[in-house]
């Protein structure tokens with residue numbers, strides 16, 4: 001045991017250490033697992049715990065605490081947006097919805113990362129579609145909330161498509177974002193991590209990495225009040241590794257590298273963060289609809305993607321999140337919440353631009369701070385999306401729509417022709433509407449230029465042999481559609497590079 005500033009430290013040695021076990025880390029672990037049979041020691045260090053099956057209670061408050069960083073209550077520096085980041089064996093794949101999209105070619109073309117082609121990303125995404133059992137759900141399993149979205153879009157002539165989903169044995173519990181109680185979503189906690197462990201990868205949970213040095217890592221193991229205890233004793237650790245792969249998610253990968261001093265030579269570190277700013281919009285139907293049983297997310301519309309920079313998705317959230325997202329209070333708010341069995345919901349994802357000033361910083365205690373300003377272009381997109389969603393709700397038969405930036409709390413069906421006036425642009429103001437993000441991207445973006453990127457197109461950190469990034473932090477711009485398959489595809493690519501470079505690096 002060594003001592004650092006008088007504190008005893010356990011010592012461990014591996015060849016390869018992967019930090020984080022979500023979409024990126026889980027993929028890298030599985031892809032590098034075959035190396036274990038050659039005697040190469042591979043470990044995954046994961047901050048969060050591994051939950052056992054009966055801990056997925058479906059209780060909103062309980063699961064928020066178990067699945068998300070700071071119970072899902074992380075705010076941007078200006079307090080205008082909440083950020084959902086998963087934490088645990090499986091990372092955000094524990095709580096994601098499982099919509100499984102291949103990134104469009106024009107997005108990869110816009111990224112313009114030298115050496116990265118759409119063909120390569122799409123081929124790798126396809127591999128994970130197969131591995132994760134991605135398929136379309138049969139129509140008889142789609143609930144009213146989803147079908148009403150499809151109906152509204154079709155009535156208006158808006159393009160609408162079904163989401164491919166990564167499910168096996170879905171029982172329609174409807175609470176994907178609270179962690180599936182039936183283990184139906186095929187996240188890394190179900191597919192990639194168990195396979196990696198079987199092949200010899202060691203996964204250490206409740207292990208927070210605090211610092212990365214030259215071929216060494218400082219971490220602390222502290223068990224959570226829930227989940228399985230870590231396989232390592234509680235305490236501080238110094239871990240030697242010749243290859244370090246950072247997969248802590250866009251915010252925490254950036255923060256970890258900043259905390260470790262890499263920002264001095266990598267000016268783009270933490271910058272160009274994109275988040276797909278999101279709105280949850282709600283309407284009331286005159287009669288009960290099936291909404292909180294069945295998969296919550298069956299359809300999306302990219303009708304306004306190119307023209308106005310947003311996507312619309314059918315969705316269904318839980319009482320606390322719904323209440324939090326509905327601007328307003330008092331009897332109107334209470335009435336709408338009491339109408340829960342009659343509510344239809346639509347999620348908006350705005351496509352935000354990658355701007356250097358939107359970034360991850362660290363505070364005096366080394367904790368990440370997300371400094372993100374909603375641009376006028378994004379606010380324009382959100383404004384257009386509110387009007388489009390309101391039209392869809394009414395076309396689907398809603399009796400009234402909650403208008404977060406409206407002149408009044410409800411817009412009644414009789415006012416459907418007056419949407420332009422009732423949802424004015426000047427009410428779409430940060431801080432006045434509830435904006436969330438579950439798609440954190442960038443901060444360690446790929447590229448060639450040392451001033452504007454952190455890694456090359458294979459996730460190798462510029463000028464730091466043996467140090468890789470393999471998660472959502474790599475995205476140089478927004479993914480412009482739900483991103484997890486792109487994250488897995490890029491992580492797969494980084495793992496291939498590591499296998500190729502292993503002879504030299506190990």
Ligand SMILES: Cc1cc2nc3c(=O)[nH]c(=O)nc-3n(C[C@H](O)[C@H](O)[C@H](O)COP(=O)(O)OP(=O)(O)OC[C@H]3O[C@@H](n4cnc5c(N)ncnc54)[C@H](O)[C@@H]3O)c2cc1C
Nearest residue numbers: 020022023024047091092097098099209471472482483484
């Ligand atoms: C509620 C929700 C719903 C979503 N739904 C979808 C969807 O339907 N479709 C889709 O495509 N995408 C979806 N996403 C987005 C998708 O889940 C993410 O893009 C993807 O998981 C990102 O992968 P990642 O590896 O970068 O990070 P994560 O999957 O978040 O994994 C990062 C891991 O690193 C760990 N970690 C962080 N810091 C440290 C540290 N210092 N030391 C050790 N470990 C650390 C964290 O605990 C976490 O487990 C959703 C996300 C959320 C939160």
